[in-house]
Amino acid sequence: MGSGKTTLARSIAHQTGIAYAALDELYWSEGWRPAPEAEYRHSVEKIAREESWVADTFSSGATASALVRCATVVIWLDLPRALCAWRVLRRTITNIVRRNELWHGNRDSWKRLLSTRSPVLTSLRTHRDHRTRIDDLVATIDTSRCEVLHFGRRDAPRRARRSDGMEE
Numbered sequence: 008m009g010s011g012k013t014t015l016a017r018s019i020a021h022q023t024g025i026a027y028a029a030l031d032e033l034y035w036s037e038g039w040r041p042a043p044e045a046e047y048r049h050s051v052e053k054i055a056r057e058e059s060w061v062a063d064t065f066s067s068g069a070t071a072s073a074l075v076r077c078a079t080v081v082i083w084l085d086l087p088r089a090l091c092a093w094r095v096l097r098r099t100i101t102n103i104v105r106r107n108e109l110w111h112g113n114r115d116s117w118k119r120l121l122s123t124r125s126p127v128l129t130s131l132r133t134h135r136d137h138r139t140r141i142d143d144l145v146a147t148i149d150t151s152r153c154e155v156l157h158f159g160r161r162d163a164p165r166r167a168r169r170s171d172g173m174e175e
Contacts, residue, residue, distance in 0.1 A: 008089035008130040008139075009098070010084035010159070016063035023061070023067055028054045030064040032110040048073070071144055076154050083141055085159035088134040095130045 013029070019029035033050045036042050042050075054060050055077040062074060065081050075081060099109070102115040109115070119125065145155055 008126060008132070009094035010086045011094070012063040012084060015082065015084065016061045020061040025059045025061050026057065028060050028062040030062055030111075034112045035113055037111045037113065039119075072147075075144060075153070077147055078148075079150060081145065081153060081155045081157065083145060083157045083159075085138065085141075085157060087159075088131060091134060092127055092130045096127045099126050 012030075017027055019025070030051065034042055034047055041047070048070055052073045055073045056061060064071070064074070099115045102109065103117060103120065106114060108170050115126070120127065145157070150154055
C-alpha cells in the first residue's frame with residue numbers, strides 16, 4: 008500500500024494504450040467487503056488471458072500466480088514502510104476531503120482512518136509481510152520469459168532478475 012502501484016500502472020497503460028486492470032476495483036465490493044474469492048480469481052484469470060494488460064496489485068496465492076504466469080514484465084516497487092504509510096495517509100485524507108468514490112460506492116472516511124482498520128495502520132502492519140510474500144513470488148518467476156524490475160531498496164539493482172537469467 009502506498010508504493011505508487013496504481014499511479015505507475017495507469018501511467019504505463021495511458022502511454023502505451025494497453026488496457027489497465029484496477030484489481031482493487033475487482034477485489035472490493037460495496038461496504039468495503041472483499042469479493043467472493045472464486046469471483047475475484049475468475050476476474051483476474053480473465054484479465055490474465057488477454058493479449059496485453061497492465062495491472063496494479065499486491066496479491067498473493069492463486070491470484071498473483073495467475074498474473075505472474077502470463078506476465079512478460081513484473082515491476083516491484085519496494086519502498087520504505089514509512090514512505091508508503093505517508094503516501095497512504097496523504098491519499099486517504101485527499102479522498103476524504105474531496106469525497107472521492109473509490110469502488111462500488113466505497114469512500115474513505117475520518118472514522119475509517121481513525122479506526123483499527125485504518126489504511127495507514129494496515130500499511131504499517133502488513134509492509135514486511137507483503138515484502139516477504141512478493142520476494143517469494145518473484146523467486147518463482149521464469150526469468151527466461153519475464154523480466155523482473157525491482158525498484159526501491161538499495162540492494163534492488165543487485166537483486167533484480169533480468170530476462171536473460173543474469174542477476175544484476
